[in-house]
Amino acid sequence: MSPHAVGFREASARAVLDPALREAIRRVTDNLAVRRVQVTAELPHFDVLRDRAKRIKEHTLANLDRYLEQLEAAVQARGGHVHWARDAEEAAACVVRICREAGARRVAKSKSMVTEEVELNRALREAGIEPVETDLGEFVVQISGDRPSHLIAPIIHKRREDVAELFRRHLGTPADAPVPVLTAAARAHLRQAFLQAEVGITGANFLVAETGTVVVVENEGNARMVTSLPRVHVAVAGIEKVVPRLADLAVFLPLLVRSATGQRLSAYVSLLTGPRRPGERDGPDGFHLVLVDNGRSRMLADPELREALQCIRCSACLNVCPVYERAGGHAYGSVYSGPIGAVLTPALTGGRGLVDLPFASSLCGACRDVCPLRIDIPRMLVVLRARAGRTAAARWERRVARVAAWLLCRPRLYRWASLAARALEPVVRNVPVGPLRRWTRARELPRLSPTPFHRTVPR
Amino acid sequence: MPNRPHRVALFVTCLVDQFAAGVARGTLQVLERVGLRAEVPGGQTCCGQPFLNDGFPDQATRLARRWVEAFEPFDAVVAPSGSCVATVREFYPQLFAGSPWEERARAVAGRTYELSEFLVRVLGVEDVGARFPHRVAFHPSCHLLRSLGAGDCGRTLLLRVRGLELVDLAHPEACCGFGGVFSVKFPEVSEAMLRDKLQDVGATGAEVLVSTDLGCLLHLAGGLSRHGSPLRCLHLAEVLGGS
Numbered sequence: 001m002s003p004h005a006v007g008f009r010e011a012s013a014r015a016v017l018d019p020a021l022r023e024a025i026r027r028v029t030d031n032l033a034v035r036r037v038q039v040t041a042e043l044p045h046f047d048v049l050r051d052r053a054k055r056i057k058e059h060t061l062a063n064l065d066r067y068l069e070q071l072e073a074a075v076q077a078r079g080g081h082v083h084w085a086r087d088a089e090e091a092a093a094c095v096v097r098i099c100r101e102a103g104a105r106r107v108a109k110s111k112s113m114v115t116e117e118v119e120l121n122r123a124l125r126e127a128g129i130e131p132v133e134t135d136l137g138e139f140v141v142q143i144s145g146d147r148p149s150h151l152i153a154p155i156i157h158k159r160r161e162d163v164a165e166l167f168r169r170h171l172g173t174p175a176d177a178p179v180p181v182l183t184a185a186a187r188a189h190l191r192q193a194f195l196q197a198e199v200g201i202t203g204a205n206f207l208v209a210e211t212g213t214v215v216v217v218e219n220e221g222n223a224r225m226v227t228s229l230p231r232v233h234v235a236v237a238g239i240e241k242v243v244p245r246l247a248d249l250a251v252f253l254p255l256l257v258r259s260a261t262g263q264r265l266s267a268y269v270s271l272l273t274g275p276r277r278p279g280e281r282d283g284p285d286g287f288h289l290v291l292v293d294n295g296r297s298r299m300l301a302d303p304e305l306r307e308a309l310q311c312i313r314c315s316a317c318l319n320v321c322p323v324y325e326r327a328g329g330h331a332y333g334s335v336y337s338g339p340i341g342a343v344l345t346p347a348l349t350g351g352r353g354l355v356d357l358p359f360a361s362s363l364c365g366a367c368r369d370v371c372p373l374r375i376d377i378p379r380m381l382v383v384l385r386a387r388a389g390r391t392a393a394a395r396w397e398r399r400v401a402r403v404a405a406w407l408l409c410r411p412r413l414y415r416w417a418s419l420a421a422r423a424l425e426p427v428v429r430n431v432p433v434g435p436l437r438r439w440t441r442a443r444e445l446p447r448l449s450p451t452p453f454h455r456t457v458p459r
Numbered sequence: 460m461p462n463r464p465h466r467v468a469l470f471v472t473c474l475v476d477q478f479a480a481g482v483a484r485g486t487l488q489v490l491e492r493v494g495l496r497a498e499v500p501g502g503q504t505c506c507g508q509p510f511l512n513d514g515f516p517d518q519a520t521r522l523a524r525r526w527v528e529a530f531e532p533f534d535a536v537v538a539p540s541g542s543c544v545a546t547v548r549e550f551y552p553q554l555f556a557g558s559p560w561e562e563r564a565r566a567v568a569g570r571t572y573e574l575s576e577f578l579v580r581v582l583g584v585e586d587v588g589a590r591f592p593h594r595v596a597f598h599p600s601c602h603l604l605r606s607l608g609a610g611d612c613g614r615t616l617l618l619r620v621r622g623l624e625l626v627d628l629a630h631p632e633a634c635c636g637f638g639g640v641f642s643v644k645f646p647e648v649s650e651a652m653l654r655d656k657l658q659d660v661g662a663t664g665a666e667v668l669v670s671t672d673l674g675c676l677l678h679l680a681g682g683l684s685r686h687g688s689p690l691r692c693l694h695l696a697e698v699l700g701g702s
């Protein structure tokens with residue numbers, strides 16, 4: 001989660017000047033949002049599933065230690081190895097070690113946000129191991145040296161022409177190649193990666209404690225290749241991904257897929273349980289599960305922010321967020337963008353982005369409405385704002401707030417101040433103070449009523 | 460009429476008090492039209508919402524305590540603001556969590572209503588007998604729509620106003636971009652949202668834009684006058700309370 005050079009304010013102000021970015025984002029998010037509405041409406045019990053899922057997540061997180069131990073035992077019983085990583089460095093180092101032990105020079109990766117979070121690719125390259133992203137979007141991110149800007153549509157910020165140009169340079173396709181030609185070129189290129197890679201790395205959408213199963217949901221089939229062709233499969237996952245029973249997938253899969261892509265079922269759902277067993281025809285010889293904490297147990301211990309650990313990364317909240325749509329994912333300066341990113345980034349890191357991300361929302365509540373887990377994102381943004389309010393950066397605002405509240409707690413003084421404000425209004429209106437100038441560029445300042453209402457009420 | 464409350468209080472809200480005294484008068488007039496004489500408790504100022512949203516819950520709690528004390532004695536509290544009511548209902552219980560104030564806050568929050576919600580859902584009134592011969596677009600505030608789940612109440616009331624032609628926005632649920640501190644910290648993103656909202660309004664050919672929250676209205680009106688638009692912004696209470 002390396003920070004970007006500029007904060008949300010500068011980055012978002014720049015992004016709104018780019019209408020092509022906005023168009024590119026809107027085309028995808030509108031499409032996803034419309035499909036989500038359609039396919040969730042057709043399930044009469046969708047809200048029942050939501051409540052069920054919420055209860056399962058609450059229960060699992062309340063007993064996370066127990067379920068993680070159960071998961072570990074189940075994975076080991078199936079011949080897999082479990083590794084615990086306290087932070088990003090440990091996680092990346094652990095995967096590097098596994099790759100070294102497997103003698104890997106090349107690894108094939110499927111899409112995974114947690115490996116972005118721990119900056120696995122950088123660590124691998126530094127160790128002389130070449131990671132190849134095999135999800136089409138992530139592949140584009142990789143060859144353009146970019147970062148994903150959306151949870152499930154990593155190159156939402158790129159226009160088709162940008163991608164065509166990249167492919168021309170890297171894969172030699174014609175500049176005006178239509179999309180099928182581009183995908184075919186990527187497919188041919190990536191096939192080599194699958195065949196050459198000694199290790200395949202995936203994330204996980206869910207981890208089933210009772211069976212030790214890693215669940216990977218995808219549409220391109222690349223994760224299935226990544227988990228079946230290379231000799232070793234490494235799954236990297238946050239500790240919050242665990243669900244107790246296999247049967248819980250009947251609740252979570254429809255919620256995730258319908259909320260994410262608006263499909264009824266994704267093209268591939270892989271349930272991977274340990275390495276290949278005797279008599280099985282395919283699958284890896286070795287299986288490793290790397291469980292990443294990296295701030296999650298800190299969140300778990302925080303009753304006000306714990307709820308964000310219920311997130312299944314469906315991206316529905318991004319797709320309806322008016323701020324995300326205009327600021328773009330990169331403005332959030334983190335792999336996790338949008339409303340849930342504004343909570344996750346400071347929560348996971350113990351404060352990074354605290355001064356601006358919690359304020360990057362009008363608190364319109366659209367995110368909470370669509371979240372399959374009904375995660376109360378606005379509530380947590382307000383909680384984080386309170387924490388920001390205690391920092392040194394908020395010194396001046398805090399002073400103003402103290403004085404204002406003191407005044408508002410004294411109705412008689414408030415009435416006097418109301419008169420004074422009217423006397424001062426003509427002067428104040430013409431003094432362009434810093435932050436107000438940016439506000440008034442597009443909006444006229446409101447005018448006070450000639451007489452405040454309370455003066456007209458007989459006492 | 461179901462559950463007709465006996466003593467009704469008007470919560471003016473600080474923005475209305477300072478910037479739109481006519482909205483408070485309009486609210487009293489609408490309530491009078493449906494046979495209720497609302498009291499205006501002295502000593503009320505602000506519910507604390509701006510402090511809460513800016514990151515100063517201690518100050519918000521101080522104001523919230525005063526608010527609970529001021530409005531506790533009433534059977535119903537009515538405010539011409541979805542977001543202030545949402546603050547009382549959603550955030551007061553959290554601010555007071557674990558303290559003896561929590562129960563008191565929950566109790567009074569349970570009988571605190573936004574104006575259109577109060578008329579339609581509590582009193583069961585849809586026609587308040589108002590007349591307003593204009594083309595009107597209605598923007599339900601995000602808090603009315605999502606926190607209170609009462610976005611339809613304003614529409615219901617407007618549809619029964621004599622002479623009023625209601626035109627629909629393409630995206631009524633889209634936020635206008637105000638969000639208080641949000642629009643101050645990130646005026647550019649807020650402005651981009653405002654622009655789209657105003658475009659949507661402009662496309663309807665409405666003469667008047669009506670909403671239920673003063674924050675949104677001041678923001679929208681500020682945007683309109685910056686662009687020299689002849690469109691007027693009015694609070695729902697001004698339409699319903701006018702003759």
Ligand code: SF4
Pocket residue numbers: 151259310311312313314315316317318340367370371372373374375
């Ligand atoms: S917060 Fe909710 S809507 Fe947003 S990504 Fe997570 S699960 Fe999906």
